[in-house]
Amino acid sequence: MSALSDNLVTFAILAYLVAMIGHAVEYALGNARTRVATAAPVRELVGAGGGVLPTPPAPVPSSPPADRSARQARLAGLVGVGATAVAAALHLAALVTRGLAADRMPWGNMYEFVLTVTFIGVAAWLVVLWKRPSLRKLGLFLTLVMVLLVATAELVLYVPIVPLVPALNSYWFVIHVSTIVFASGIFLFGVVPAVGFLMRSGYEQGKRSFPYTLAKRLPGAAGLERLTFTLHAFAFPIFTFAVIAGAIWAEAAWGRPWGWDPKETWAFISWVVYAGYLHARATPSVKRNVATWIAVLGFLTVLMNLFGVNIFFTGLHSYGGLD
Amino acid sequence: MTVVDDRPETVAPAPRRRPNRLLALLRNSWRQLTSMRTALILLFLLAIAAIPGSVLPQRGISPEKVNQYFVDHPDWAPRLNRIGAFEVFGSVWFSAIYLLLFTSLIGCITPRLRDHIRALRSRPPAAPKRMARLPQHTVLPAPPGGTAAIAEVLRKRRWRVEVRGDEVSAEKGYLKETGNLLFHTSLIAVLIGVALGSWYGWSGNRLLVAGADNAFCNTRQQYAEAKLGPRVDSADLPRFCLRLDDFQARFLDSGQPEFFNATVTVDGPDEPTRSADFSVNSPLRLNDANVYLLGHGYAPVIRYTDRFGNSQISDEPFLTTGDMGLTSEGLAAFPDANVDPATGQRAPDQQMAFTGIYLPTAPEQAPFVRSQYPTERNPALNLVAYRGNLGLDAGIPGSVYELDQRQVRTGKVKEVGTKLLRKGEKWTLDDGTTVEFLGTERYVTLSIRHDPGSTMLLVSCGVLLVGLMGSLFGKRRRVFFRVVPADPGEGSPTSGSSLVEVGGLPRTDYPGFADEFTQLIAAVKGDADPAAERAGVREGAE
Ligand code: HEM
Numbered sequence: 001m002s003a004l005s006d007n008l009v010t011f012a013i014l015a016y017l018v019a020m021i022g023h024a025v026e027y028a029l030g031n032a033r034t035r036v037a038t039a040a041p042v043r044e045l046v047g048a049g050g051g052v053l054p055t056p057p058a059p060v061p062s063s064p065p066a067d068r069s070a071r072q073a074r075l076a077g078l079v080g081v082g083a084t085a086v087a088a089a090l091h092l093a094a095l096v097t098r099g100l101a102a103d104r105m106p107w108g109n110m111y112e113f114v115l116t117v118t119f120i121g122v123a124a125w126l127v128v129l130w131k132r133p134s135l136r137k138l139g140l141f142l143t144l145v146m147v148l149l150v151a152t153a154e155l156v157l158y159v160p161i162v163p164l165v166p167a168l169n170s171y172w173f174v175i176h177v178s179t180i181v182f183a184s185g186i187f188l189f190g191v192v193p194a195v196g197f198l199m200r201s202g203y204e205q206g207k208r209s210f211p212y213t214l215a216k217r218l219p220g221a222a223g224l225e226r227l228t229f230t231l232h233a234f235a236f237p238i239f240t241f242a243v244i245a246g247a248i249w250a251e252a253a254w255g256r257p258w259g260w261d262p263k264e265t266w267a268f269i270s271w272v273v274y275a276g277y278l279h280a281r282a283t284p285s286v287k288r289n290v291a292t293w294i295a296v297l298g299f300l301t302v303l304m305n306l307f308g309v310n311i312f313f314t315g316l317h318s319y320g321g322l323d
Numbered sequence: 324m325t326v327v328d329d330r331p332e333t334v335a336p337a338p339r340r341r342p343n344r345l346l347a348l349l350r351n352s353w354r355q356l357t358s359m360r361t362a363l364i365l366l367f368l369l370a371i372a373a374i375p376g377s378v379l380p381q382r383g384i385s386p387e388k389v390n391q392y393f394v395d396h397p398d399w400a401p402r403l404n405r406i407g408a409f410e411v412f413g414s415v416w417f418s419a420i421y422l423l424l425f426t427s428l429i430g431c432i433t434p435r436l437r438d439h440i441r442a443l444r445s446r447p448p449a450a451p452k453r454m455a456r457l458p459q460h461t462v463l464p465a466p467p468g469g470t471a472a473i474a475e476v477l478r479k480r481r482w483r484v485e486v487r488g489d490e491v492s493a494e495k496g497y498l499k500e501t502g503n504l505l506f507h508t509s510l511i512a513v514l515i516g517v518a519l520g521s522w523y524g525w526s527g528n529r530l531l532v533a534g535a536d537n538a539f540c541n542t543r544q545q546y547a548e549a550k551l552g553p554r555v556d557s558a559d560l561p562r563f564c565l566r567l568d569d570f571q572a573r574f575l576d577s578g579q580p581e582f583f584n585a586t587v588t589v590d591g592p593d594e595p596t597r598s599a600d601f602s603v604n605s606p607l608r609l610n611d612a613n614v615y616l617l618g619h620g621y622a623p624v625i626r627y628t629d630r631f632g633n634s635q636i637s638d639e640p641f642l643t644t645g646d647m648g649l650t651s652e653g654l655a656a657f658p659d660a661n662v663d664p665a666t667g668q669r670a671p672d673q674q675m676a677f678t679g680i681y682l683p684t685a686p687e688q689a690p691f692v693r694s695q696y697p698t699e700r701n702p703a704l705n706l707v708a709y710r711g712n713l714g715l716d717a718g719i720p721g722s723v724y725e726l727d728q729r730q731v732r733t734g735k736v737k738e739v740g741t742k743l744l745r746k747g748e749k750w751t752l753d754d755g756t757t758v759e760f761l762g763t764e765r766y767v768t769l770s771i772r773h774d775p776g777s778t779m780l781l782v783s784c785g786v787l788l789v790g791l792m793g794s795l796f797g798k799r800r801r802v803f804f805r806v807v808p809a810d811p812g813e814g815s816p817t818s819g820s821s822l823v824e825v826g827g828l829p830r831t832d833y834p835g836f837a838d839e840f841t842q843l844i845a846a847v848k849g850d851a852d853p854a855a856e857r858a859g860v861r862e863g864a865e
Contacts (some may be wrong), residue, residue: 162577162579163575163579163581170604172604226834229832233795233796236791236795237788237791237792237795240787240788240791241788244784244787244788247780247784248781249604251777252604252605252606253603253604253615254615254617254770255526255606255613255615255617255770255772256526256772256774257774257777257780258517259383259384260376260377260381260383260384260411260412261384262377265373265374265376265377266377268370268373269370269373269374272366272367272369272370272373273366273367273370275366276363276366276367276370278795279359279362279363279366280363282359283359283360283363285359285360286360286363301370309377313377313378
């Protein structure tokens with residue numbers, strides 16, 4: 001079962017690679033005009049309709065004489081989405097088999113942790129994509145992040161299955177870790193539209209130098225910014241709950257709710273930075289770019305907690321499994 | 324959000340004549356301090372200030388590592404020490420940042436609280452003249468009940484409604500600001516909870532060896548180190564005693580621990596006598612203290628019989644060295660050895676001490692330095708015997724885990740031999756005295772604490788979460804209805820009856836408002852007859 005899980009991870013990485021290539025091809029072929037009808041003027045619909053609910057705008061295929069490359073690009077994009085879905089299914093199967101093999105939740109060490117966080121990220125992406133197909137072009141960046149993180153997990157962080165040490169053997173383990181993992185996964189996904197927004201807003205302001213040109217075919221900046229906020233506003237209370245649950249557990253296990261252990265310190269830092277993001281976004285005098293940079297910074301602190309703290313420091317939380 | 328940014332404008336302009344400079348300065352600094360921008364900057368400073376706390380060793384967490392840092396970086400460490408870098412979270416600068424932040428916070432929520440209470444008491448405002456300018460706007464035929472019917476629908480959907488003549492104003496989503504204020508207020512409560520804990524709380528760590536002779540009572544003297552908050556006196560410690568009766572541990576084949584359980588007897592004037600079990604993750608909760616199981620190990624029981632035939636027993640805990648197999652190191656000191664029973668005369672150069680490594684599962688062959696498994700599958704005690712002046716005042720028991728190396732260096736204590744002992748084995752030294760390894764006792768490492776702020780902390784964290792959700796997910800919005808006579812000149816099928824003009828205004832970022840508005844309109848029209856409804860559609864389209 002354990003070997004099966006390892007193989008599934010490898011296949012998932014391959015599928016993410018395929019997805020990334022699909023999205024990249026769509027990008028390269030460019031000029032696909034599938035976004036035309038997506039920004040339907042909802043307000044007029046309501047004003048006119050009274051009782052008519054605005055129907056979700058369907059992507060309108062390009063007009064017949066449009067070049068074949070537009071259709072090919074769209075096809076490549078759909079292949080990317082399909083491959084992402086397959087990869088996510090493999091990813092989930094890898095987690096389930098790992099959990100079955102270990103006879104516990106698969107969150108016992110850094111390898112399993114990163115694997116779960118990335119899965120949450122991709123699952124959330126698929127849900128959002130389901131609701132807002134116009135965001136498809138973000139898929140390139142998302143699959144890139146997935147390939148990088150899942151491959152890092154497999155190549156660098158891999159550890160064989162071991163049971164939990166008694167300190168972790170508690171129902172608080174499930175409560176605390178699942179919520180941390182979930183919030184981290186959403187933050188992970190959230191950084192994709194955040195970076196997308198930063199590039200796209202530069203592009204919309206006429207910047208044509210390197211990173212901005214990448215945003216040429218991204219959805220509009222305002223939509224990306226809103227998605228960034230929605231994801232962070234969703235994840236922040238969950239993260240807050242997870243930190244509180246961690247403190248309750250720490251009280252039972254170590255005798256103090258908060259002890260400024262490196263993990264706790266970095267969770268505090270992340271929390272403060274994300275609170276800073278929410279504040280910055282709620283303050284009209286702070287530019288949206290600045291606010292979004294704070295969100296990106298917040299994710300860097302989450303990464304620091306995920307990898308850095310396990311690798312550089314020792315503390316009570318050192319269950320990373322690396323020596 | 325707008326609340327804060329609007330505020331400077333609502334403050335009355337300072338009188339032109341004879342401005343009080345100091346007052347103006349104070350007022351300006353206060354306004355600066357309580358601005359959102361300052362809060363942001365302080366939040367950032369707080370995050371940055373916390374970083375050294377994770378990078379540098381901290382006294383409160385690992386004092387040994389701080390000492391090691393002084394050894395490794397003799398030039399840097401004193402300087403870092405001076406700026407409090409080894410006690411970041413108690414340092415002046417860290418405290419200054421969060422105290423400023425909380426001052427800012429109080430200054431920020433007090434006026435908002437006042438405004439919010441006023442808003443809660445006041446009625447929704449009158450409809451604007453030109454409703455077509457609102458983000459949502461439509462016109463539909465008036466329902467039969469007129470304004471009363473509209474108000475009824477709104478009330479059912481939990482809007483706050485005000486009817487003024489043929490106008491209805493309604494507002495919803497006060498939860499957002501309520502939640503936000505609740506959230507920020509509970510941040511202050513969290514801080515108070517932490518402060519209560521550190522002022523009125525106390526804690527101590529203690530090794531407890533099994534057996535009635537080793538029972539521990541909760542007094543200051545019985546702790547190797549105890550931390551008492553500034554408002555706690557030694558006499559305030561609750562009186563109880565603990566005796567370790569049993570300790571069980573289960574390990575996997577790899578040596579990884581799987582299960583621990585300690586059984587103790589508790590008694591004392593502040594606690595009824597009883598037996599209790601506790602383990603990692605489920606502490607022993609007493610009336611005014613909690614007992615946490617942090618670690619465990621072995622205390623070898625060593626009997627030394629001196630030249631006069633007197634036997635003494637040591638069962639000092641041996642400290643684990645941190646490996647999987649629970650290899651432990653320790654000291655058995657016999658400062659009262661070789662006292663002539665006839666004269667009571669001490670021979671200060673005849674004190675005995677044994678340093679040892681205890682291996683619960685010794686390997687088959689030498690070197691006998693590392694245990695292979697944490698339970699006693701093949702226990703062995705590797706002893707080094709010393710004789711001489713130990714440098715202790717005679718008769719001090721316990722709390723010594725290491726031989727005083729100065730005495731060894733100056734030759735006052737001499738090594739007299741080394742031997743590996745199995746359980747029950749006896750070793751005869753060069754002077755005919757004997758040492759026996761009788762077996763082991765278990766010991767546990769306990770942390771005993773009292774934190775009177777914890778309940779407040781827990782409750783305020785709960786409130787904080789609820790408030791946060793209200794703040795993030797609440798949406799403030801208003802709708803207005805105005806019943807107007809239909810324009811007969813239009814030739815509309817409903818001419819003669821009246822129409823309702825409706826406008827909607829989301830007051831916070833709320834992308835779903837259009838949908839809600841549509842549904843609300845549908846509900847208002849639910850009373851109208853279908854024909855009129857169809858007419859309304861056409862009407863509104865114009
Ligand atoms: C002077 C100090 C502070 C001011 C002026 C302030 C002001 C505000 C305001 C006006 C909002 C509402 C934003 C909105 O409704 O969108 C807000 C939200 C929030 N504040 Fe503060 N706050 C302060 C301190 C803090 C502190 C110290 C924290 C915690 C670290 C904090 C955490 C939050 C959070 C998490 C939100 C939710 C964001 C949201 O509702 O969008 N605030 N704050």
